Amino acid sequence: KELKKLAREGYWAASRALRAQVYQQLIQQVACRLVTPDALVYRDVATRLFGKLSVSSHPLPEFLEGCSMPTYCLNLEGVTALKKILICVGNLFPDITYSPVLPSLVALLLHYSEDEAQCFENISRLIASNAPHTSYIDQSFLAHQASCMTFGDLANKHCPAAHKLIASTSDNVFEVYSEWLSWLFHYLPFNYAIRVFDVYLLEGQKVLYRIALALLKQYRLSVASAEPEGTDIKADLQAFMQNIAEHVTVDKLLERAFGIRLFSRKEIWLLQMANRKALMERGITMVQSRQSFHLAVDMQNFSSSIVTAQEMRIVWSWIPERFSLFPPLLLFSTSEDGCSLQRFYTCCEGYEPTVLLIKTTEGEVCGAFLSSDWSERKKNGATSGFFGTGECFVFTVRPETERYEWVFIKKPELAKAVPRSHQWSPSPSPASLLSSSPDGRGTSSNRLTVPTLQRKGRLSPFLAIRHFLLPSKTASMFMSGSREGIIVGGGGGQALSLDANLLWGRTEHCETFDNPPLCQENFKVQLLEVWGFQ
DSSP: HHHHHEEEEETSSHHHHHHHHHHHHHTTTOOOOSSOOOOOHHHHHHHHHHSSOOOGGOOGGGGGTOOOOOOOOHHHHHHHHHHHHHHHHHHHHOOOOOOOOHHHHHHHHHHHHHHHHHHHHHHHHTTTTTOOOOOOOOOHHHHHHHHHHHHHHHHHHHHHHHHHHHHHOOSHHHHHHHHHHHIIISSSHHHHHHHHHHHHHHHOHHHHHHHHHHHHHHHHOOSSSSSOTTOOOOHHHHHHHTTTTGGGGHHHHHHHHSSSSOOOOHHHHHHHHHHHHHHHHOOOOTTTOOOOOOSSOTTOEEEEESSSSSHHHHHHSSSSSSHHHHEEEEEEEEHHHHOOHHHHHHHHHOOOOOEEEEEETSOEEEEEEEEEEGGGGGGTTTTTBBOOOTOOEEEEEEEEEOOEEEEEHHHHGEEEEOOOTTTTOOOHHHHHHSSOOSSSOOOGGGGGOOSSSSSSSSSOOOTGGEEEOOOOOOGGGOOESSSSSEEOOOOOSSSSSETTTTTTEEEOOTTTTTOOOSSSSEEEEEEEEEEEEE
C-alpha cells in the first residue's frame, strides 16, 4: 500500500537514479515463467544476431508490422538499442504475434536501465509474467482486441457522456477505443507517460484502464459544444493527448484516475475472457496480426417497427462489446407473432442476451437489455425467482434517450467482492435470492468469489451476483418470468412488468436500477419486439 501511494504521488519522479533502482527491484519481484531469458542470454543472442553487422540490416519482428515506434527522446544510440532489444524479443519469444505497445515500454525502460541487456531482461520478465488475473503486455491480436473491447465496455459504463459523444459522431465506436493504449504510451508526452509507467509496474493493466478513462472524461470536459459536427474524433483525441499539459497536470490526472471506482481485477479479467471468447466465435485467432475484419454492425439493412436505425445504433452502443460484434436478429414481435407470452418464451429461449423494445399507445419507447436466457426461469420449478447478471439495464428511447444500469456500476463500493475462502460454493438459486436472512444480506450462498473456471469448464459470467456481498436482496432483481407475466428490475417497485397477454404494463422506480418510471406508469403496449444476436 505504501509503495502504491509513493508511485501515485510521484515520489521517485524527481530522481532518475531512484526511479531506476525502484524499477529494477519491482520488475525482479514480478512472478514469471520459470525459463525467462535474462541479460546473459541477451548478450549471447545479440552477439550471434548482430556480430559486426549494423542493426539496420535486420528487419523488425513481424509482430510490429504496421505498429508505430515512439522513441521518447532517445538519442541515435538509444534508438539502435531499442531496435536491437525488439529484434531479440522477436527471436526469443516466438509466440508473440502482435504487440503494438511493446516499443513504447522498451523505450521508456531504456531511460532507466544500466544497459541494453538489463533493459531486455526487465522487459522479458514483464512479457513472461504469470501472475493470476493480471497481465502486463498483450502478445496476440486476439488479446489486444479483447483489451480494446474491455476498455470500450468500461468507457461505456464509467464515461457515459464521452461515450455518447463518440457514439453520435463516429460510425465505428470500437475503432476509436482500439487506440486507447496509444493514448497512454504514444501520444502522451514523456513526463506523463513515465508517471503512468510508474503505477503500471506496481499495479498491472487495470491501472491503464483507470488512467485512459480519466483521460476520456477530461477530453469530454474540454469539448466545448456537446456534439461537434463532422469532427474526426480519433484525430481530436490524439491531439488532446499530445497537448494534455494544457488541460490537466499529471498529478491531477492520476488523482482523478484513482478516484474512479472500478470493479475488482478478477471481475475485469472475467470480462476480458468473455470478450476473447466472443472474438474467437467471430473467427479471430491468436495468430492474426492485423485488423482484417470490420467490427461495426451494419445498420443500413436494419428494420424495426419500433425504433429507427439511428436510435438502434445508440441502444447498440450501450451493449457490451462482445455482443455488439454480432448483427441484431429479430426474435419476436407482437405484430408478427401475436400477443402470447408462451410464444414470447418459445421464440426467445436459447438466445442470450436479448434486447426488449416496447412502444406504448402514447408513442413512448422504452426497453431493457437482458443478459440471461429466458429459459433460466425454469430452474426454479413452480416458484418464479429472479435471475440475470449486473450487465442488465433498462432504458428509454422516446421522448428522451437515457440508460439506467445496475446501481452497483456507479457505486461498486456498496457491494463488497466476495472473500476467497468461498471460491467454489455453488451458485445461489433465484429462489434463495428472494429469501431473507437475519443479517439482511439474503442467503449466505450469495457470498461467493469469482471462480476462474466453474467445474464444467465454463467461465463464470461477468458481474454474476454471486461474486458480490450485496447489502440487500432487492439489489439484484434483474429479470423474472412466469405464466403470469414478465418482470424486469425489482425492489420497492418494478422497472418494467408486462401481463400474460403482453398488452398491459407498468413501470415504476426500482432499487436494482434506481430508475424513474420509463414511460407513463400504467401503459398499454402498441408494439413489442425482442432482438437477439446472430
